[in-house]
Amino acid sequence: MFCYQCQEAAGCKGCTVRGVCGKTEDVANAQDLLVYVTKGLAIVSNEGRKVGVIDSKVDKYITENLFTTITNANFDRNVILDRVRETLRLREELKGKVTKAGGQVGEIKITGGFFKKLLGMESQEVIIPDAAEWSGSTNTDFDKKAEKVGVLSTENEDIRSLRELIIYGLKGLSAYMKHAMNLGYNNEEVHGFMAKALAATLDDSLTSDDLVALAMEAGKYGVDGMALLDQANTGTYGHPEITKVDIGVRKNPGILISGHDLKDLELLLEQTKGTGVDVYTHSEMLAGQYYPEFKKYSHFAGNYGNAWWKQGEEFDKFNGPILMTTNCVVPPKDSYKNRLFTTGASGVPGCKHIEANKDGKKDFSQIIEMAKKCKAPIEIEKGEIVGGFAHNQVLALADKVVDAVKTGAIKRFFVMAGCDGRAKSRNYYTDFAKAIPNDTVILTAGCAKYKYNKLDLGDIGGIPRVLDAGQCNDSYSLVVIALKLKEVFGLDDVNELPISYNIAWYEQKAVIVLLSLLHLGVKNIHLGPTLPAFLSPNVAKVLVDNFGIGGITNVEDDIKMFMEN
Ligand code: FSO
Ligand code: SF4
Structure with a gap:
């Protein structure tokens, strides 16, 4: 394995045996392969766009695949390998549609040499990039391939660096896109760019300058993606407003929700209404407390604990079930593993994963039933914190701020x-x-x-x-x-x-x-x-x-x- 995608990369160089994050070698390899086949799917999707074939199912799948490989999102090798299989299937299905629409996956090369050409005997050969062509089905096929397609398969360290900079940017962007998409917001142009940029990371004809330009272009789509998510969050739940958030605990049993997905927070608050179970936020889900739409739930308690990396200690003390909605999962201790649930892109082997049904609804009843049997959380802090200073709120205070400056x-x-x-x-x-x-x-x-x-x-x-x-x-x-x-x-x-x-x-x-x-x-x-x-x-x-x-x-x-x- 070789991974250097996060700040914790071992020795500031890269993790080679086991991730500092807890990712094992077999999971790291499965993720490398998933990224590779996703690039293959992106190549086909990119060609499809040239002939008007846009498949929203494929765009969604590419987005989810990238999100799944973000640091601390998914530690479940089987889930990742299942995604590899489905990606290969989707790629072949899409190829069919692209060919039917007159598109061409791969480059046509004339073979036969000068004399054959002179005699009119040359032939055409279609060269398809390996990522858009390779296939396998067993775990052994996957393991063998994974070893050849990881980060180090790009030998030139500058090209490798730029390719990975782009890929990591796209992974981040995919997370923001997924949250927006969960709320019914989307942006086709962002998906088009993601496919183009992913395909470009396998294009050996691109120079360092080309890749620097592409990384900057990713920044443009990053702004678009964040703006879209802002629109989705504020359009659905109102504009964040100044809010005092309790960091203590109440007397009822509780469910702790962590990660970033506000749709999951909404579904959980709705389903826990009138059950006698309170809902607390953890880490970045704290921001949910600032949205007007969530304030109507009287059982929406405060924020419990701190940033993601303290979860080992804090989840033990929470006593109730915990729902991880995105990345920022630390492989759980046995003491609370049975209380940890995942959903969306997150996954931990041995922990229950809650899938969305066809309408995007999720059934959290088993978490709620578990919570009812748990003790209330142990208080680890007391007091309040203040937040909610997103653009609308700060701009409402603009006169005051400008005067102060x-x-x-x-x-x-x-x-x-x-x-x-x-x-x-x-x-x-x-x-x-x-x-x-x-x-x-x-x-x-x-x-x-x-x-x-x-x-x-x-x-x-x-x-x-x-x-x-x-x-x-x-x-x-x-x-x-x-x-x-x-x-x-x-x-x-x-x-x-x-x-x-x-x-x-x-x-x-x-x-x-x-x-x-x-x-x-x-x-x-x-x-x-x-x-x-x-x-x-x-x-x-x-x-x-x-x-x-x-x-x-x-x-x-x-x-x-x-x-x-
Ligand atoms: Fe923090 Fe984690 Fe938001 Fe990251 S909770 S570390 S940048 O996933 O997502 O800031
Ligand atoms: Fe290491 Fe995990 Fe970070 Fe990769 S994501 S560099 S394996 S700590």
């Missing part, structure tokens, strides 16, 4: 969006939040916030010093806010604003957020706690030279650097 009450904003993780080096972000001057404000989104959202950092004229927009995809909100401020202050360039970007990353959704920010022209983003292992020195140099991307050093020097810029 004009009078100098707010000197600078720090965008500290992204992810949290178990590395000790991430304490930097807590120390950073504590050390920045009192006349600065943190704009956050994603689970990175757990490093400072429980500190008492006060407010500036009633504006809290930590403004939490929501989930990592709500980084989109931070961009909308920045663009609005640019307009209000009559600036030409978003980089002229007193905003610094000190972003913590962990997995592939942070990659699409980063590419999206680059696409919007944001410069001098600092990324930590370490730079991605998948950036080769040359590719890292391109990002440094063109966009001023940097790492982090220590709190004191970094604050000085940011404040002087």
Whole structure:
């Protein structure tokens, strides 16, 4: 196995024996193969688009396949291999449709040489890329193939780096698309780009420059994907609003819901109505608390615990069942494994998975029945946190914010969006939040916030010093806010604003957020706690030279650097 897609890549190089995330070699190999055959399906889908064949079932499947391979999403090898089988079947089915519509999968090569050509005896041969042609059915076939198609199968380290940068961006984008699609929102152009870009990662004729351009184009579609999800979430559940969230517990038994899928949260709240079971949010599902539509449920309790990586400790104490709706699963301890349920792209062998039926409905009754027999959660914290500062809410406060900037009450904003993780080096972000001057404000989104959202950092004229927009995809909100401020202050360039970007990353959704920010022209983003292992020195140099991307050093020097810029 070789995997270097997340910030925890062993030794900042790559996991080769077992993932730091807990992914075993056989799961890693199955994921490599799934990505490979998905590229094959994308090649056919891309050709199909040229002759007007667009298959929404295929688009959905490609999206789900990529999502399934995101860090900490799915540890179930059988599920992944079943997806490989279905991908191969869909590919052949689609090939039939494309050929029927006059399309051509693969390149036509004239064979026979000069003399045969002269004599009119040349013949045509269709060269089909292996990913769009290879087939297998047994696990042995799959294991053999997986060994040959992983990340290291691209020998040139710069091409490999750029291909993987694109693929990881697409994985992040697929997650955002899937959440939007679950709410009935979609964007055909994004799927078209995903197919094109996936196919391009197997095209040996593309140069480094071509791939850099493609990565930037992914940023454009990243913005579109996040905007779509924003539209889906706010169109369905209303605009997030300032909300005080209880972090203590109630007396009833509870169900803890984690991950990012708001549709799942809605279904669970509906099904638990009147059952005597409360629903708590965990990690990034905290953002669900900010939406008006969910506030009508009196059994919607507060937020329990912290970011994803603390689940081992916190799930033990919760006592009730836990529903993981997306990635951010840590392989469970035996003590609560029987209480852990997965749905959507997430999966853990031995844990019950709840599938959606044809109408997208899910039956959570077994989770609810289990909850009724469980004790109430053990209190691990007390108090409240405040959030809900997505674009609509912040723009409602725009006059106040603009005044504070004009009078100098707010000197600078720090965008500290992204992810949290178990590395000790991430304490930097807590120390950073504590050390920045009192006349600065943190704009956050994603689970990175757990490093400072429980500190008492006060407010500036009633504006809290930590403004939490929501989930990592709500980084989109931070961009909308920045663009609005640019307009209000009559600036030409978003980089002229007193905003610094000190972003913590962990997995592939942070990659699409980063590419999206680059696409919007944001410069001098600092990324930590370490730079991605998948950036080769040359590719890292391109990002440094063109966009001023940097790492982090220590709190004191970094604050000085940011404040002087
Ligand atoms: Fe955090 Fe996990 Fe949102 Fe990521 S919970 S780490 S960037 O999946 O998705 O921010
Ligand atoms: Fe290692 Fe991260 Fe890959 Fe897991 S996802 S195997 S921790 S690089």
